[in-house]
Amino acid sequence: xxxxYSRESMRKIWSMQNQYQTWLDVEIAIDEAWNKQGMITDxxxxxxxxxxxxxxxxxxxxxxxTHHDIVAFTRNVSExxxxxxxxxxxxxxxxxxxxxAQALRLKQANQILRSDIETLMETIKQMALKYKDTVQIGRxxxxxxxPTTFGLKLARWYSEMKRxxxxxxxxxxxxxxxxxxxxxxxxxxxPLEIEQYVCKKFGIRPQEIxxxxxxxxxxxxxxxxxxLIGTSLENFATEVRGLQRSEIHEVEELFNxxxxxxxxxxxxxxxxxxxNITGLARTLRGLITTAYENVSLWHERDISHSxxxxxxxxxxxxxxxxxxxxxxxxxxxxxxFPDRMKENMKITYGLIFSQRVMLELIxxxxxxxxxxxxxxxxxxxxxxxxxxxxxLVENNKEITSKxxxxxxxxxxxxxxxxxxxxxxxxxxxxx
Numbered sequence: 348x349x350x351x352y353s354r355e356s357m358r359k360i361w362s363m364q365n366q367y368q369t370w371l372d373v374e375i376a377i378d379e380a381w382n383k384q385g386m387i388t389d390x391x392x393x394x395x396x397x398x399x400x401x402x403x404x405x406x407x408x409x410x411x412x413t414h415h416d417i418v419a420f421t422r423n424v425s426e427x428x429x430x431x432x433x434x435x436x437x438x439x440x441x442x443x444x445x446x447x448a449q450a451l452r453l454k455q456a457n458q459i460l461r462s463d464i465e466t467l468m469e470t471i472k473q474m475a476l477k478y479k480d481t482v483q484i485g486r487x488x489x490x491x492x493x494p495t496t497f498g499l500k501l502a503r504w505y506s507e508m509k510r511x512x513x514x515x516x517x518x519x520x521x522x523x524x525x526x527x528x529x530x531x532x533x534x535x536x537x538p539l540e541i542e543q544y545v546c547k548k549f550g551i552r553p554q555e556i557x558x559x560x561x562x563x564x565x566x567x568x569x570x571x572x573x574x575l576i577g578t579s580l581e582n583f584a585t586e587v588r589g590l591q592r593s594e595i596h597e598v599e600e601l602f603n604x605x606x607x608x609x610x611x612x613x614x615x616x617x618x619x620x621x622x623n624i625t626g627l628a629r630t631l632r633g634l635i636t637t638a639y640e641n642v643s644l645w646h647e648r649d650i651s652h653s654x655x656x657x658x659x660x661x662x663x664x665x666x667x668x669x670x671x672x673x674x675x676x677x678x679x680x681x682x683x684f685p686d687r688m689k690e691n692m693k694i695t696y697g698l699i700f701s702q703r704v705m706l707e708l709i710x711x712x713x714x715x716x717x718x719x720x721x722x723x724x725x726x727x728x729x730x731x732x733x734x735x736x737x738x739l740v741e742n743n744k745e746i747t748s749k750x751x752x753x754x755x756x757x758x759x760x761x762x763x764x765x766x767x768x769x770x771x772x773x774x775x776x777x778x
Contacts, residue, residue, distance in 0.1 A: 360456050364403055365452060367403055368401075370420055371399060371400070372451065374436060375396060376545045376548050377439060378395050383544065384538065384540065391431040399424055399427055401420065401423050401424050402423060405426075406420050439529055439536075446561045447549075450523050450524055457522075460515065460573075460664060461512075464512050464576070466671075467508060467671055475505055476498070479496060479768055481688065482496055482685075482689060483500070484688070484699060494764040499771060500586070502772055504579075511572075518569040518572035521568055522569045524553070527542035527546075527553075531558065532558045560647075567639050570637075577666070578632065583624075584624035587618055588622065591621075595687075597688045598683050599682040600619070620676070627669070628670070630662075631666055637655050696734060697736035698730060703764075705719055708721065721743075725739045741755055
């Protein structure tokens with residue numbers, strides 16, 4: 348992942364240094380397990396624990412000859428040891444180390460992503476509570492529909508992020524799995540207790556059965572979940588972009604002093620952060636195809652998935668970390684214009700109350716068809732002739748024969764449409 352869209356904490360996780368360190372951690376843990384089985388002496392395991400190390404540059408040199416990164420790694424580690432080096436990589440195969448160490452790095456990445464998600468959820472929560480009663484026109488098909496509140500819009504986001512967090516935790520548990528089962532996954536050269544010890548030490552779960560490699564449907568689900576979280580962010584960012592349009596201008600991304608919106612037009616203030624989120628969400632979704640195609644391997648294993656995962660796992664986690672962090676910054680600094688929200692409610696001449704007029708007439712005894720056909724021509728007249736809808740209602744004798752002036756006045760009060768906000772917030776868990 349390019350530096351522009353990555354943060355230091357995630358870059359460290361996917362660095363070659365951390366790859367080799369987690370490989371070494373797994374190798375040492377396996378030898379500790381062998382020590383508990385009585386295979387390796389206490390003296391030998393102490394030497395391995397104290398002296399086993401690696402040199403990333405040297406590994407790269409050895410790999411030029413071996414064309415096998417684990418072989419290059421184990422040979423380099425052996426150079427740091429004495430006779431006890433015979434126990435490095437004993438009884439296991441490359442994937443035992445690679446997949447289990449990858450689970451450790453994914454667990455590290457997941458801790459960051461989980462924190463990112465929870466931070467964004469808290470930001471959305473506080474904003475939703477702040478704007479719970481801030482009236483705003485709701486739009487369907489991009490057209491003004493009926494009153495809602497900006498807080499209810501944010502509450503929907505919070506609810507979506509709750510689902511995202513649940514999905515993430517389930518998918519994260521899937522990939523935080525160890526696999527010390529040997530060639531073709533039969534545990535032929537080690538007891539199952541080796542795997543159990545290693546997994547327990549690192550706080551990951553032992554995969555119940557493997558084919559030598561961890562089943563890649565776990566990683567496909569993980570990538571798909573990350574892409575879905577990114578799509579949630581795109582959903583939110585698209586709304587910010589829409590509401591920042593000059594014709595609407597109900598919110599605006601913070602525009603810092605010295606910031607430039609356009610190289611040609613000095614007046615421009617563009618929602619570049621939200622557009623950035625949109626573009627990166629597309630990139631995340633593009634990784635799903637590769638992750639799904641990685642599921643099908645030949646027989647008990649091949650490495651067709653390996654090269655792809657070296658790209659898509661760092662890219663997916665790094666991008667989502669960046670996106671969550673950036674969108675949290677966008678929301679935390681979002682400029683909201685409640686007065687403009689109220690002003691925009693007036694531009695459709697009061698037509699946003701047409702449904703309630705119809706429903707009140709139905710309650711007074713009209714059929715739905717009669718009420719609809721009575722109200723719709725008035726809405727058309729208001730829109731086509733740019734007249735206020737309320738006076739047209741007040742001057743229609745058929746309507747006034749059913750509704751009093753007080754009832755009509757109440758119909759055109761937006762508080763009716765948003766009166767259940769408190770109850771909805773409680774259902775969402777926002778109190």
